Structures are given as C-alpha cells and as structure tokens.
Amino acid sequence: MKTIKELNEKRIPIVRIDNSLEKYKSMPIFQDKVDMANEVLRTVGLPKLASKQQ
Amino acid sequence: MVFEFISEGPKGQIPKLIKFSETTLKGFYNLAFGDKDSETGDIDDTVISNNGDSERVLASVVSAVYVFTEFKNDSWIYATGSTKSRTRLYRMGISKYLDEVKQDFNVFGLREGEWEEFEKEKDYSAFLVKRK
Numbered sequence: 595m596k597t598i599k600e601l602n603e604k605r606i607p608i609v610r611i612d613n614s615l616e617k618y619k620s621m622p623i624f625q626d627k628v629d630m631a632n633e634v635l636r637t638v639g640l641p642k643l644a645s646k647q648q
Numbered sequence: 649m650v651f652e653f654i655s656e657g658p659k660g661q662i663p664k665l666i667k668f669s670e671t672t673l674k675g676f677y678n679l680a681f682g683d684k685d686s687e688t689g690d691i692d693d694t695v696i697s698n699n700g701d702s703e704r705v706l707a708s709v710v711s712a713v714y715v716f717t718e719f720k721n722d723s724w725i726y727a728t729g730s731t732k733s734r735t736r737l738y739r740m741g742i743s744k745y746l747d748e749v750k751q752d753f754n755v756f757g758l759r760e761g762e763w764e765e766f767e768k769e770k771d772y773s774a775f776l777v778k779r780k
Contacts, residue, residue, distance in 0.1 A: 631669075
C-alpha cells in the first residue's frame, strides 16, 4: 500500500487526509446509485478484458 | 474512500464530495459525487450547481479515480449520471480525453445491456474503468 507522501510525489494531485470525511464512509449516501450498480452487476456482469501485451 | 474538493465559480465556493462505495462484488466500486451542504454536511447528487467549472469538476473526479486506483489498482470503477443529460456530459468528458485516459485505464460503456469498449460519439448509460 502506497503512502500519501509517495502519492504526492507522483504526477497526480496533492491529497490531504481529512478525518472529518470518515463519517461519510459508513453513511449510505448515493445508495440509489449503488443499488443500480449492483443491478448492472447482477444482470450484465463484467466486461472481458483483453490480455495484456508484453 | 471519500474525497472532497471545492468547485469555484460565479456562485462562490461549493464543496463537493466523491465517494467510492463497495458493491456486492469485491473490488467493484460505485463512483458517485455531489454537492455537500457546508452547514448540514448533507449530500445532494441531483442539484445542478451551474458554477461554470464543470470541466474542472470532472477533472477533479478523474483525479480522484487516479488516486483511488493507486491504492486499489485492481478495482473496477462504475459510474453513471443521475440524469441522462448528466450521463451525456460524463460521456463527452471521457471522449474529450479518451486518448490520455486509455493510456492508463481500460474504459467501457454500457450500451443496450452489454459492456463494450468505449468509443467516442456513442451513447452509453453507464461507464466502467479499470486501471491498466
């Protein structure tokens, strides 16, 4: 697992840890969208991935 | 995993929240984002804030996908809009940067009940990406 410090040294945005966001992890926000995603999983499944080229 | 960023425009600063939610399949996450009420902390993914920075908002969401997949690089990220027009906006955003996005992600669109490799100018009802 990468650390935030390692991430911030890469060409991706600066990320700061904000513990006040923790409460949203268990909160059922966007639950309608999650339900829709589960329905797509149930009815359609996953696409096939092409095998990686060497 | 939850991210917050700020939309800045004529309507001021609007905090936005992005959440990657677990689904019934391990490693398959739903990506959703919406406005955060700065007083109550409530989230609304249907509000149209019209803050004139939709492209930057989408870029911030893409950035969050990069960060998330740095941690969980074998995950599938599923996303769809809360309305058809918003889904179309996402499709246009993906299309605009497709060549860059495809360097790092496999990109799929859901069309007529099947996943297919994402192509510009095609309408999709949902999107799915996986880090290469």
